[in-house]
Amino acid sequence: MALAWVGYLSALLLLSAYGAHRLWLTVRYWRLRERGPxxxxxxQAPADAPADAAIAxxxxxxxxxxxxxxxxxxxxxxxxxxxxxxxxxxxxxxxxxxxxxxxxxxxxxxxxxxxxxxxxxxxxxxxxxxxxxxxxxxxxxxxxxxxxxxxxxxxxxxxxxxxxxxxxxxxxxxxxxxxxxxxxxxxxxxxxxxxxxxxxxxxxxxxxxxxxxxxxxxxxxxxxxxxxxxxxxxxxxxxxxxxxxxxxxxxxxxxxxxxxxxxxxxxxxxxxxxxxxAFKSQQFRWAKGSLEVAKKLLPAVLGSAQPWRVKLDACFHLTQNLPYLVTLVLLLCAAPVLVLAGDMPSWLAAVHAGLLAATALTFAIYCMTAQRALRRSPWRTLCLLPVTLSVVAGISLSQTQAVLEGLLGSRSAFVRTPKGGHGARAARRTRRYRGALRGIVIAELALFAYFSLFLLLAWWSGGWQRIVPMAMFTAGFAYVGTRSLLDA
Incomplete structure (x- = not known):
């Protein structure tokens, strides 16, 4: 159990660091949003010039x-x-x-x-x-x-x-x-x-x-x-x-x-x-590719004459998909920690609550800022945030595979994202372009079963602080796994 605690808090601390950087980007956006290029x-041709002069x-x-x-x-x-x-x-x-x-x-x-x-x-x-x-x-x-x-x-x-x-x-x-x-x-x-x-x-x-x-x-x-x-x-x-x-x-x-x-x-x-x-294959390509670029070019970035602020931001930028690996570690450790560990010491409970709240809050501020800029409904955004976090948890397994392949140098082909032309028949149109069902879907459904077990235990032991996260994790893997099966 001690190892699970170490893994859980370490993962939460790393996610908080990326959350702090996301908050910094949001603050920079607010400060500089009016400063356009x-x-x-x-x-333009002179008034007395031939009409074709401007084109030339x-x-x-x-x-x-x-x-x-x-x-x-x-x-x-x-x-x-x-x-x-x-x-x-x-x-x-x-x-x-x-x-x-x-x-x-x-x-x-x-x-x-x-x-x-x-x-x-x-x-x-x-x-x-x-x-x-x-x-x-x-x-x-x-x-x-x-x-x-x-x-x-x-x-x-x-x-x-x-x-x-x-x-x-x-x-x-x-x-x-x-x-x-x-x-x-x-x-x-x-x-x-x-x-x-x-x-x-x-x-x-x-x-x-x-x-x-x-x-x-x-x-x-x-x-x-x-x-x-x-x-x-x-x-x-x-x-x-x-x-x-x-x-x-x-x-x-x-x-x-x-x-x-x-x-x-x-x-x-x-x-x-x-x-x-199609969504997962697109995310997989982006995640793996970004880590490949990080391995290839991050040493050159760090060795360049750029200011340290630019270098630090570039590190976060090129490793922005690393949190998927960290998220999976957090999810796997969270189940035994939150459900089986019993009441935690008050100091640990405060640290845990602070890190969890900060990570969730920075993500919410980030998303709300973008939607406000686009003049979209804040209430719809708020309703969508828990669902988004749940699905992010659900794709963390396939994204972790992408991150590890990128870090370890495993080569793979460029897999296109099928497009259906948008409309009622779009999904049917892409069916001929869909690839074979990947084994990772079985693993996602296995994680659905894993979190379902801990959700039942959380329900039995009581406490919303246990039930809510387990429900979100379970729903995420259920949705991603079953949709992957149905869309195959």
């Missing part, structure tokens, strides 16, 4: 669309890009298609139609998928025509004024990348999509804004952002030795001296996974 006006001043932009088996959303993506408000002779579109199904034919037909309409668009179909998404972007960059590169994943629907709104940031020659905020097409499709939106909003409203406006390192999110081609090349290009090539390139570019800008007010809507296994 400098967005210069796009070139605009740079050529290459739009890269990395696609792999996206039959449900590929045409929507290409149509949205074709509607961009940018001169056609200044726009070069690359459909980087690694598909092995009929997506390739759909894209080929769509590209051919747009070429006949006068668009500079090409369909580049690879057969080998070497390097996965990073490999496709690398191959496309070698044939790109633009000095700037807009990258869009298949589930994004880019607004027509995107380039007009963002390109002005590049008036500063030191700016290498501009990122926009993700919005959500299907936020209210289910409890799962609402939870994802809540978590992503915290990242895009609080984390990205606080870091960008503090002059700290923040990253390109893989899509809905524009790169200066020169910055990509100077940083060493796209590399595919991690699962998060976007985070990897971002840190290499920042270490090379490039500046990034973040446009909080400019949103680019996208589709959230409505399938539990």
């Amino acid at each position: 400098a967005v210069a006006a796009l070139p 001043e605009l740079p050529v932009v290459t739009v890269q669309l990395p696609i792999y088996n996206e039959r449900c959303v590929a045409e929507r993506l290409i149509d949205a890009v074709a509607a961009l408000d940018w001169p056609r002779d200044r726009l070069h579109i690359q459909v980087l298609d690694d598909s092995s199904d009929d997506t390739a034919a759909l894209c080929r037909d769509k590209v051919a139609a747009l070429r006949r309409a006068g668009y500079d668009i090409e369909h580049r179909h690879r057969q080998d998928r070497q390097g996965f998404k990073a490999g496709a972007l690398e191959a496309g960059l070698a044939a790109s025509k633009g000095a700037f590169v807009l990258i869009l994943d298949a589930d994004f629907v880019v607004p027509s004024d995107f380039l007009r709104a963002a390109m002005g940031c590049f008036a500063d020659p030191r700016v290498g990348m501009v990122q926009t905020r993700w919005a959500h097409l299907n936020r209210d499709a289910s409890v799962l999509t609402r939870i994802q939106a809540l978590l992503l909003d915290g990242h895009f409203v609080v984390d990205q804004t606080a870091r960008a406006r503090s002059g700290h390192f923040f990253n390109f999110n893989g899509t809905a952002g524009i790169w200066r081609r020169e910055a990509i090349v100077a940083a060493g290009g796209w590399q595919h030795d991690t699962l998060t090539e976007d985070l990897d390139l971002s840190y290499r570019a920042l270490l090379a001296g490039w500046r990034f800008e973040y446009l909080l007010e400019r949103e680019t809507p996208a589709e959230l996974p409505e399938d539990m296994n």
Whole structure:
């Protein structure tokens, strides 16, 4: 029992440290939220100049669309890009298609139609998928025509004024990348999509804004952002030795001296996974990839000339998925500690209550801050918070596997997140793209049984301080495990 106490309190202390950092980011957001980036006006021709003069001043932009088996959303993506408000002779579109199904034919037909309409668009179909998404972007960059590169994943629907709104940031020659905020097409499709939106909003409203406006390192999110081609090349290009090539390139570019800008007010809507296994595979990739990048680049960050505050924040940033491992340790130790240990000494009870309350409170403040900024209902957010914490507990097992694989250097393929095109039939459309049921689902259901046992013991022994956490843990693993089975 003593070992369980040590594990439980140690895990709670570590989670409190990450919670304190989350609170610091929230405070920085509040202090700096009005300090937006400098967005210069796009070139304007003199009043007496020919109409084409202003167009000639605009740079050529290459739009890269990395696609792999996206039959449900590929045409929507290409149509949205074709509607961009940018001169056609200044726009070069690359459909980087690694598909092995009929997506390739759909894209080929769509590209051919747009070429006949006068668009500079090409369909580049690879057969080998070497390097996965990073490999496709690398191959496309070698044939790109633009000095700037807009990258869009298949589930994004880019607004027509995107380039007009963002390109002005590049008036500063030191700016290498501009990122926009993700919005959500299907936020209210289910409890799962609402939870994802809540978590992503915290990242895009609080984390990205606080870091960008503090002059700290923040990253390109893989899509809905524009790169200066020169910055990509100077940083060493796209590399595919991690699962998060976007985070990897971002840190290499920042270490090379490039500046990034973040446009909080400019949103680019996208589709959230409505399938539990798709959600878990996406989270797995992000968690494992971030730890791979931490192993690869954290020594360079710590050895750089950056101020200690930037280095410390970068450590928290690159290891932000480590708390999933800590959470699983806490959950496994919490059951015997809270249910079997009996009454704890008063000093220990005070420490325990303080750490637990601080961790929960910082998470609540963080989420509420983001939702307030987006003018969303605070009451709906409050109701969703316990459910979110429960689901975070439920995915902690698969996320722990991702963290350990990232730390230990286990190699794995880039697994795409299936998209259904959003709508009533979205989940059915993605069924053909779902992978085989992973053994970890059985382990999640086993943990459901484990916590159910301790929930019964807690109910028998009495005390809300035992029953409530056990109920949350049990519900989390029950929901994640059963949804994984049903969505397989």
